[in-house]
Amino acid sequence: MLKVENLSVSYGAIAAVKKVDIEVREGELVTLLGANGAGKTTTLLAIAGVLRNSGKILFRDREISHWSPEKVAHAGIAMVPETRDVFADLTVLENLRLGAFTRRKDTQGCEKDLAGMFELFPILEERRTQPAGTLSGGEQQQLVIARALMSRPQLLLLDEPSMGLAPAIVDKIFDYIARLKQTGLTILLVEQNARKALTCADRAYVLALGEVAASGSAREISESSDLAALYLGG
Ligand SMILES: Nc1ncnc2c1ncn2[C@@H]1O[C@H](COP(=O)(O)OP(=O)(O)OP(=O)(O)O)[C@@H](O)[C@H]1O
Ligand SMILES: [Mg+2]
Structure with missing residues (x-):
C-alpha cells in the first residue's frame, strides 16, 4: 500500500x-x-x-x-502528530467534525462515524461539549486519534x-x-x-x-x- x-x-x-x-x-x-x-x-x-x-x-x-x-x-493518509494538538477552544465534538474535512459533503457518513468514535472512545462522548483544551493528556490523545479517523483514512x-x-x-x-x-x-x-x-x-x-x-x-x-x-x- x-x-x-x-x-x-x-x-x-x-x-x-x-x-x-x-x-x-x-x-x-x-x-x-x-x-x-x-x-x-x-x-x-x-x-x-x-x-x-x-x-x-x-x-x-x-x-x-x-x-x-x-x-x-x-x-x-491521515497523520496523528507527536505534538498532539487539539483545537483547545473548540469542543470535543467540533474537533471531531473538523477531522472529517476531507468529506464535508458526506453528512450522513460523518454522523455514523461520530457514533463509531464514541463507541470506541466512550470518554469522548461524555466530554463532547467540553473544550478540548480541558481534557487530560490521555483524553487528548484519544481525541486526536479519533479526529484523524474521521477522515476515514x-x-x-x-x-x-x-x-x-x-x-x-x-x-x-x-x-x-x-x-x-x-x-x-x-x-x-x-x-x-x-x-x-x-x-x-x-x-x-x-x-x-x-x-x-x-x-x-x-x-x-x-x-x-x-x-x-x-x-x-x-
Ligand atoms: N526543524 C528542524 N530543523 C533542524 N533539524 C531538525 C528539525 N527537526 C528535526 N531535526 C533534526 O533531525 C533529526 C531527526 O529528528 P526527528 O524529529 O525526525 O527524530 P525522531 O526520531 O522523531 O526523534 P524523537 O524520538 O525525539 O521524536 C534530529 O537530529 C533533529 O535534531
Ligand atoms: Mg519524533
Whole structure:
C-alpha cells in the first residue's frame, strides 16, 4: 500500500533521513522504532507531504512524493502528530467534525462515524461539549486519534501516541491501536516504547541516525537482544 524508496530528508545542512526504504502492506501494522533524533518523525512528515524530500513515496502505486499535505490527506493518509494538538477552544465534538474535512459533503457518513468514535472512545462522548483544551493528556490523545479517523483514512500514521502518558493510559492507547488494526486499518506506528509497539506490530523497522539499521518481523526484532541494547534503549 505504501512504499518508501530511497527517502532522504534534510533540514538545511542536517541530513535527518538517509536513503530509507520502508514498505507497509494493506492491513499491516508496521512500527518504526529508534532513539531520539533517529529520524522517525521526519519520515512520517515526509510521507504526509509536510517536508520536501528526495526519493520516492508510492501510495497505492501512485507517486505522492511531491504532493501537498492536503492532497495526501485527500488520498487517504491521515497523520496523528507527536505534538498532539487539539483545537483547545473548540469542543470535543467540533474537533471531531473538523477531522472529517476531507468529506464535508458526506453528512450522513460523518454522523455514523461520530457514533463509531464514541463507541470506541466512550470518554469522548461524555466530554463532547467540553473544550478540548480541558481534557487530560490521555483524553487528548484519544481525541486526536479519533479526529484523524474521521477522515476515514486508508493509512494512519501515528507518531508516539504513548508519549508522556501514565502506564495505565499507555496500555489503553495500545488497546485502541490493536482494535483499529482488527478493523483492517493499515497503520504505521512510530514509538519509543519499543516493547509495547512490537507486541502489537506485524513488522518493524529500526532507524538509527537517519538510516534503517534493522528490519524484520516484530518477533525477529523483539528477539534480537543486540538490537535492544543498541537502538531501543535496553
Ligand atoms: N526543524 C528542524 N530543523 C533542524 N533539524 C531538525 C528539525 N527537526 C528535526 N531535526 C533534526 O533531525 C533529526 C531527526 O529528528 P526527528 O524529529 O525526525 O527524530 P525522531 O526520531 O522523531 O526523534 P524523537 O524520538 O525525539 O521524536 C534530529 O537530529 C533533529 O535534531
Ligand atoms: Mg519524533
